[in-house]
Amino acid sequence: MNVLNFVNAFFSDSAHWHGYDGIPQRLLEHVQYTLMALGLATAIGLPIGLLTGHTGRGGNAVAFVATAARALPSFGLLVLIAVVVGIGLLPVMVPLVILAIPPILVTTYEAVRSVDPSPVDAARGMGMHEAGILFRVELPVALPLVLSGLRSAAIQVVSTATIAAYVSLGGIGRYIIDGLYQRDYEKVVGGATLVAALALVTLGLFWAAGRFAVSPGVRRR
Amino acid sequence: MDSVTKRYPDGTVAVDHLSLEIPDRAITVLVGPSGCGKTTTLRMINRMVEPTEGTILLDGDDLGRQPVTTLRRSMGYVIQNAGLFQHRTILDNIATVPRMIGWGKQKSRERAAELMERVGLDASLGKRYPYQLSGGQQQRVGVARALAADPPVLLMDEPFSAVDPVVRKGLQDELLRIQDELGKTIVFVTHDIDEAIKLGTMVAVMRTGGRLAQFAPPAELLSDPADEFVEDFLGADRGIRRLSFFPSAGLELTRGPVVRADAAGAPPAAAGAPYLLVTDADDRPLGWARPEDLTAGSVDAARLLSHGRPFVPGTDSLRAALDCAVLSPAGWAVAVNDGGRVTGVVSQQTIAEAIRAAHDRTAAQETPGAGSADVTKVAP
Numbered sequence A: 001m002n003v004l005n006f007v008n009a010f011f012s013d014s015a016h017w018h019g020y021d022g023i024p025q026r027l028l029e030h031v032q033y034t035l036m037a038l039g040l041a042t043a044i045g046l047p048i049g050l051l052t053g054h055t056g057r058g059g060n061a062v063a064f065v066a067t068a069a070r071a072l073p074s075f076g077l078l079v080l081i082a083v084v085v086g087i088g089l090l091p092v093m094v095p096l097v098i099l100a101i102p103p104i105l106v107t108t109y110e111a112v113r114s115v116d117p118s119p120v121d122a123a124r125g126m127g128m129h130e131a132g133i134l135f136r137v138e139l140p141v142a143l144p145l146v147l148s149g150l151r152s153a154a155i156q157v158v159s160t161a162t163i164a165a166y167v168s169l170g171g172i173g174r175y176i177i178d179g180l181y182q183r184d185y186e187k188v189v190g191g192a193t194l195v196a197a198l199a200l201v202t203l204g205l206f207w208a209a210g211r212f213a214v215s216p217g218v219r220r221r
Numbered sequence B: 001m002d003s004v005t006k007r008y009p010d011g012t013v014a015v016d017h018l019s020l021e022i023p024d025r026a027i028t029v030l031v032g033p034s035g036c037g038k039t040t041t042l043r044m045i046n047r048m049v050e051p052t053e054g055t056i057l058l059d060g061d062d063l064g065r066q067p068v069t070t071l072r073r074s075m076g077y078v079i080q081n082a083g084l085f086q087h088r089t090i091l092d093n094i095a096t097v098p099r100m101i102g103w104g105k106q107k108s109r110e111r112a113a114e115l116m117e118r119v120g121l122d123a124s125l126g127k128r129y130p131y132q133l134s135g136g137q138q139q140r141v142g143v144a145r146a147l148a149a150d151p152p153v154l155l156m157d158e159p160f161s162a163v164d165p166v167v168r169k170g171l172q173d174e175l176l177r178i179q180d181e182l183g184k185t186i187v188f189v190t191h192d193i194d195e196a197i198k199l200g201t202m203v204a205v206m207r208t209g210g211r212l213a214q215f216a217p218p219a220e221l222l223s224d225p226a227d228e229f230v231e232d233f234l235g236a237d238r239g240i241r242r243l244s245f246f247p248s249a250g251l252e253l254t255r256g257p258v259v260r261a262d263a264a265g266a267p268p269a270a271a272g273a274p275y276l277l278v279t280d281a282d283d284r285p286l287g288w289a290r291p292e293d294l295t296a297g298s299v300d301a302a303r304l305l306s307h308g309r310p311f312v313p314g315t316d317s318l319r320a321a322l323d324c325a326v327l328s329p330a331g332w333a334v335a336v337n338d339g340g341r342v343t344g345v346v347s348q349q350t351i352a353e354a355i356r357a358a359h360d361r362t363a364a365q366e367t368p369g370a371g372s373a374d375v376t377k378v379a380p
């Protein structure tokens, strides 16, 4: 039996398409965890990245926080929090958010900081407010990089959200963990394939967002 | 500006007790070697830099009396490399300040289109993005953007220094033309003394350390440099450059040595002249020829000597006339009218006499107190 047979068997089994353990349900849960974690990480990382990038101050602090956050193992954090507060959404969200913040924060900071200073100078000289400079001059130019930070955060969260299954929650991780317990390798491979597919879809979405949101003057096409 | 000093936090004194009275509706040029504090001075006017000491008054009011954004919106600001917003089209770049002060989208766009025409940009460029424009075109957009909300003051920091000499000359001419039409108060920073002399109504020469070396109209700068530093900075040929300020209108022209190619033989009036200027049937200059070559028969174009670049009396300066005379092997300058038809020729001697007379006139004008007033400028 090779991997492709596993994949084929997993997806052609009609039992995998229905009910609370069906693929649509598990996908939906996985997407929910991902969006929630990504939303929280963006709400924290993006404003801080924009502000530090715009003012040019706090660069060292940003680098420190990012390195520290990267050093934390997601799975260890999950277990630790689960032990402290019990099983639930919180032990899943904390590690995912902490995983997603560094790429968002660091790329946003770098993206805004590396914007050509002369349009910024021109904007300030023509009497634009600081908020206007950030959102109407710096961000549109920094957008491709900012999006790439969000994209790598999203990919990491999509693949790591499988850990939710360890604390009895759903998501695609269920197939992988249950499959391992039950020695049902068809399930494990099927789950892994689903995660990979979701990652590809995420890439596609970010590509589309870039096409849509980034000005042709910045894309140079 | 009254005794303004700027000391940066690291202790660098960029501007040192600078006092300047910048005239309304004229171009004031700040010029000096690199690092002498020109940019700092300019940026104190729109408060991008706050002076450490001294006061800057605008129409008698302290600059600090209005909110800084209001102040900046009343002053156009043009920088080197234009600093365009690359995510916005050319039209939207130019419309930035009008949009910011609350004009409608339509009105702002119309105003932007009008300005594109004013700075000599084709309307078809309006929908493009900055990266699709040449450096010279971008610089024009920068000027248009600064003019968009019709500010009374225009601050320009080395706006033309990143383009080649031909484009730069075009931009300078355009600026002078726009200034003629709009009468803005312009403060212009450059490190190019020729640009300063060409554009400035008043020129402030600054020296390293941020001190003022001389503040005078360009003609006076050339005739009376305040000290050795200014003299050095003006360069070796300031005598020649000064001729740019003397009109060529008074030069006495002669048609004696001018012959038409179709009229065979030398005219009697030209007897004894070493060279004759040959023109075509439309009186356009062809070149100089020796009388003996002409009398020998038809004009052989190959034998004609170059006539240099003709000057237009009244429009061009004595510098252009002298240049033409020096360039022509015959030693005579060719005068033409606006249509390019020869109106006469003038010898180096006559030009030299005119120069002497012009010097005498300015010396007479420079009775105490009357020195700097009313210098009319002629295109060099």
Ligand SMILES: Nc1ncnc2c1ncn2[C@@H]1O[C@H](COP(=O)(O)OP(=O)(O)OP(=O)(O)O)[C@@H](O)[C@H]1O
Pocket: B008, B009, B010, B012, B013, B014, B033, B034, B035, B036, B037, B038, B039, B040, B041, B191
């Ligand atoms: N932000 C700053 N902090 C410290 N020193 C500065 C700062 N900006 C300028 N300086 C210093 O102040 C002096 C004047 O600088 P400024 O930019 O005004 O010169 P400039 O005449 O415009 O020169 P250039 O022709 O090279 O543009 C220089 O010695 C420069 O190093």
Ligand SMILES: [Mg+2]
Pocket: B038, B039, B040, B157
């Ligand atoms: Mg400068």
